[in-house]
Amino acid sequence: MEVIFENVSADYQLGPIRSPLVLHSVDVTIQSGSYTAVVGYTGAGKSSLLKAMNGLLLPKEGQISIGHLLIKPDKNKKALKSIRKRVGMVFQFPESQLFAETVEKDICFGPINFGVPKTEAKEIAKQVLEQVGLQQDILTKSPFSLSGGQKRRVAIAGILAMQPDILVLDEPGAGLDPNGRKEIMDLIASWHQDRGMTTVLVTHDMEDVVTYADSVIVMEKGQVVLHDDVEKVFSNHEQLEKWHLDVPDARRFQLNFEKQTGILLPKVCLTVDDLADAFIEVGLA
């Protein structure tokens, strides 16, 4: 399912007044089945872009199409409900939204709210629990008795239980240890691959971008300033610096090497394997 932003501007209600625009005339198309990373400095509007995709932040101008569904400034609540079913949103620190007495009730809440019968919801809960790599005996436990990584998986399972077409994640690895982070990121990659689920990931980690994404949206000051494939985005490091963005480790190594030796490698290196190939090609390995 494709997501198309057309001239979208948005702001927040701040008590009696509106905030300055947090999205400025955003025009961007997220291809169906793509894995798109959204990067940008803190405050650039990444989380706001995700919220706009699921109707939590309504456009002030413009429109967003999610497949054949439309989000417009005057969207009514009923239409937004079908959009929220299609676009599964995993917030930052999603475990803070766990609330039920048992894991099963927590996971079943979304589907039941969307009209799935209780017995069917329980079946779905079992399946998604397996998909996030947790044992069935956890279903009867309190979500609050689990470890940090387990809580996060349960929270993500609750989103998967709604069987969305698009999965939108705001820094899903934040606050986990490196192993926990990798496990979550690998799980997301496998849902993306197995189901061709359109996946949109906000991350600060450029290694994640290189490892998992196929295209990148760069945001700055509420605008989409670049949307291209991963290699093209990292080829222009001077521009990235202006946006306060880092490059992957291998690319940084390449840039330092080229500066110190004056030898230019034949391609943009994003991984250690790319570096090895490039060194062989120029006869240095």
Ligand SMILES: Nc1ncnc2c1ncn2[C@@H]1O[C@H](COP(=O)(O)OP(=O)(O)O)[C@@H](O)[C@H]1O
């Ligand atoms: N709920 C909110 N109410 C008012 N302003 C907000 C709210 N959430 C975010 N903002 C503002 O919107 C801008 C973009 O924030 P955000 O989308 O969270 O950026 P990012 O995720 O890239 O850090 C910031 O200036 C931020 O202060």
Ligand SMILES: [Mg+2]
């Ligand atoms: Mg954010």
